[in-house]
Amino acid sequence: MRFSLQQVGRRYGGIAAVDGLSLDIESGTTTALIGSSGSGKSTVLRLLLGLERPDSGRVSVDGQALDDCDLDAIRHRIGYVIQDGGLFPHLSVLDNLALLPRHLGWTAARIRTRAEDLLARVQLADDLLHRRPQTLSGGQRQRVALMRALMLDPPALLLDEPLGALDPIVRHELQADLGDMFATLGKTVLLVTHDLAEAAFLAPRLMLMAEGRVVQDGSLDDLRARPASDFVRRFVAARRPLPEAP
Numbered sequence: 695m696r697f698s699l700q701q702v703g704r705r706y707g708g709i710a711a712v713d714g715l716s717l718d719i720e721s722g723t724t725t726a727l728i729g730s731s732g733s734g735k736s737t738v739l740r741l742l743l744g745l746e747r748p749d750s751g752r753v754s755v756d757g758q759a760l761d762d763c764d765l766d767a768i769r770h771r772i773g774y775v776i777q778d779g780g781l782f783p784h785l786s787v788l789d790n791l792a793l794l795p796r797h798l799g800w801t802a803a804r805i806r807t808r809a810e811d812l813l814a815r816v817q818l819a820d821d822l823l824h825r826r827p828q829t830l831s832g833g834q835r836q837r838v839a840l841m842r843a844l845m846l847d848p849p850a851l852l853l854d855e856p857l858g859a860l861d862p863i864v865r866h867e868l869q870a871d872l873g874d875m876f877a878t879l880g881k882t883v884l885l886v887t888h889d890l891a892e893a894a895f896l897a898p899r900l901m902l903m904a905e906g907r908v909v910q911d912g913s914l915d916d917l918r919a920r921p922a923s924d925f926v927r928r929f930v931a932a933r934r935p936l937p938e939a940p
């Protein structure tokens with residue numbers, strides 16, 4: 695699945711969340727969208743899903759303008775995960791996973807089989823299917839959110855800070871699992887994260903955003919060795935190493 699923004703603008707009141715932005719994401723690639731808070735990363739994902747409409751410019755998926763597409767059909771081909779998972783608290787894990795497939799006419803047996811396959815994929819135990827999301831740990835919830843995003847086996851994943859709320863050990867484990875998943879599933883992945891190390895671990899291509907624009911698009915090496923501006927240099931340098939052991 696290919697995504698493209700051409701000269702896209704989206705304002706909220708006086709603020710340009712996305713400002714004349716152009717970018718292309720090729721099929722089967724993994725790209726990380728990084729940048730400071732408020733730089734427009736989440737808005738890019740929401741534009742690609744048709745959850746926001748651009749004020750100007752063109753958003754297209756597989757070469758077709760989103761305005762001319764059946765948005766439901768597009769959304770069924772994109773797995774979307776947000777920071778807190780967005781699971782419905784009053785539904786069991788299985789019912790959360792079943793919502794969309796049931797709507798599309800899948801049988802209960804097919805839903806169950808797919809859910810069980812995905813449990814193994816995200817390394818969760820079977821008994822979890824009957825629990826409510828609030829009885830799960832943050833890491834388990836995000837694994838379930840990933841399962842939900844994968845239920846229809848979509849060709850693309852848009853992940854908006856999916857690990858942002860997790861403690862460092864769980865985050866570290868899930869980074870490794872996501873890395874395996876991206877490498878084996880062959881999907882088009884666009885991952886939003888604040889964390890440069892996470893971005894570089896998971897994606898060969900980094901797009902650094904500031905004030906609604908991409909200020910640099912390249913590998914970690916490009917950003918480190920050939921920063922396009924002082925902002926890029928400062929963004930890359932803004933990590934504190936642990937103090938030396940005494």
Ligand SMILES: Nc1ncnc2c1ncn2[C@@H]1O[C@H](COP(=O)(O)OP(=O)(O)OP(=O)(O)O)[C@@H](O)[C@H]1O
Nearest residue numbers: 706709710711729730731732733734735736737738
């Ligand atoms: N629905 C909205 N109403 C008003 N302003 C909005 C809305 N959505 C986004 N914005 C503004 O647009 C700008 C970009 O927001 P966006 O959420 O895309 O940034 P971000 O890079 O994803 O930030 P963060 O990393 O904090 O999630 C911000 O200034 C934000 O306040």
